[in-house]
Amino acid sequence: xxxSKKYYPFVFAVVILVIVVLALNIFVKNGKHDKIAGxxxxxxIAETNPVPQRDDDDSADDPxxxxxxxxPDSSRIIGTxxxxxxxxxxxxxxxxxxxxHGLMNNADLRYGFPLDNARIDIMAVTNRTSxxxxxxxxxxxxxxxxxxxxxxxxxxSDEIYGLCMYQSxxxxxxxxxxxxxxxxxxxxxxxxDSGLIDGKLVRxxxxxxxxxxxxxxxxxxxxxxxxxxxxVRRFNAEPDMPSGDFxxxxxxxxxxxKIGFDIEGLAVYSLPGGDGYLIASSQGNDSYAIFDxxxxxxxxxxxxxxxxxxxxxxxxxxxxxxxxSMAGDMFRHGFLVxxxxxxxxxxxxxxxxxxxxSWDSIAIRFQPTLRVKTKSE
Numbered sequence: 468x469x470x471s472k473k474y475y476p477f478v479f480a481v482v483i484l485v486i487v488v489l490a491l492n493i494f495v496k497n498g499k500h501d502k503i504a505g506x507x508x509x510x511x512i513a514e515t516n517p518v519p520q521r522d523d524d525d526s527a528d529d530p531x532x533x534x535x536x537x538x539p540d541s542s543r544i545i546g547t548x549x550x551x552x553x554x555x556x557x558x559x560x561x562x563x564x565x566x567x568h569g570l571m572n573n574a575d576l577r578y579g580f581p582l583d584n585a586r587i588d589i590m591a592v593t594n595r596t597s598x599x600x601x602x603x604x605x606x607x608x609x610x611x612x613x614x615x616x617x618x619x620x621x622x623x624s625d626e627i628y629g630l631c632m633y634q635s636x637x638x639x640x641x642x643x644x645x646x647x648x649x650x651x652x653x654x655x656x657x658x659x660d661s662g663l664i665d666g667k668l669v670r671x672x673x674x675x676x677x678x679x680x681x682x683x684x685x686x687x688x689x690x691x692x693x694x695x696x697x698x699v700r701r702f703n704a705e706p707d708m709p710s711g712d713f714x715x716x717x718x719x720x721x722x723x724x725k726i727g728f729d730i731e732g733l734a735v736y737s738l739p740g741g742d743g744y745l746i747a748s749s750q751g752n753d754s755y756a757i758f759d760x761x762x763x764x765x766x767x768x769x770x771x772x773x774x775x776x777x778x779x780x781x782x783x784x785x786x787x788x789x790x791x792s793m794a795g796d797m798f799r800h801g802f803l804v805x806x807x808x809x810x811x812x813x814x815x816x817x818x819x820x821x822x823x824x825s826w827d828s829i830a831i832r833f834q835p836t837l838r839v840k841t842k843s844e
Contacts, residue, residue: 503725503752507768507832510775512797512825515560517810517818518548526550527819529573529732529786530804531590533605536578540795543609544804546821547571547592547786555609558794558802560823564610569596573630573679573786576605580641582614582659589614589657589664591643593630600630600645600655602664616663625649631733633683633690633704642669642706644681644690650674652681652692654706669706680748680786682733684760686741691715695729699747701764715758717766718747725769727751732787735760736801736826739844743791744837746803748784755787755805757837767836770829772805772822781822783808791826791840800839801826
């Protein structure tokens with residue numbers, strides 16, 4: 468055998484290794500995601516129809532998940548379009564209804580609001596057209612009906628921005644938090660009035676810089692706020708308590724290399740006994756950070772949503788929502804929905820939409836750290 472022939476197997480092996488490494492690099496990097504040491508990668512199982520805007524518009528913003536009380540497969544995703552209104556989607560992403568009600572920014576919902584001897588599911592949305600919070604009833608088919616007696620007008624120095632809802636376990640009362648770009652936060656108490664819902668201002672809070680993403684943990688009585696260029700802050704959600712202002716350790720880019728400002732969407736994955744996780748959108752590096760729901764809110768890890776067999780990944784996420792509720796065979800332990808700031812369809816830019824990720828696909832990558840809700844729970 469000639470000397471050159473001896474090297475053929477070696478050269479062939481090197482070529483194969485290089486191809487494999489390049490392929491893995493393309494898959495992990497996703498053409499858009501930068502590699503970050505220790506990052507976990509997942510893919511979406513589905514995506515929603517795009518919002519009815521141009522492909523270069525920053526339009527889709529914040530999703531909420533509504534779980535049907537009797538038919539989990541008939542649960543809905545409701546997404547805001549800050550250039551036009553609200554869209555209602557199936558769990559496979561099909562748009563069922565679009566409500567052109569204004570420049571809708573952030574949304575949240577709660578179940579079982581007492582109204583006229585019944586319990587209804589309600590959603591609150593910040594409307595930047597009217598600088599207000601608008602309230603909707605969620606009908607059994609997932610459609611929406613305006614339910615406010617009047618729009619809740621924001622009394623803040625800057626335009627209305629982020630929002631979340633809260634139900635007190637102490638009093639049973641329902642509340643809406645809204646904020647402005649100036650870091651102001653206001654809290655309204657909601658109440659029934661002549662078959663509709665009204666609200667009254669009960670508290671004000673203040674952050675030093677711009678905020679948007681917020682979520683409330685009903686069971687533990689916390690309000691989490693994303694101060695975009697600083698960290699995640701925690702306040703007491705009860706209006707008659709001291710603010711309890713507290714920075715979540717590991718939620719700033721200065722102390723956590725897997726965080727990239729801005730901090731945007733926040734949501735709680737609930738488990739029994741107040742356990743579970745706080746999920747935060749780390750917009751600056753296209754990732755999502757996981758913290759323990761209970762104090763001291765230890766940092767668990769971060770993941771990115773990359774291109775997969777069903778759709779492209781997600782980048783520059785604004786709002787997100789998560790549920791631990793079973794929603795049919797696809798989502799036995801819940802799922803995550805995130806806004807995609809750079810949607811791609813058939814290798815071309817497309818209007819923004821929302822990506823849907825099974826919680827199981829996240830939890831399995833963090834085993835044994837992340838829990839899922841068991842049947843007995």
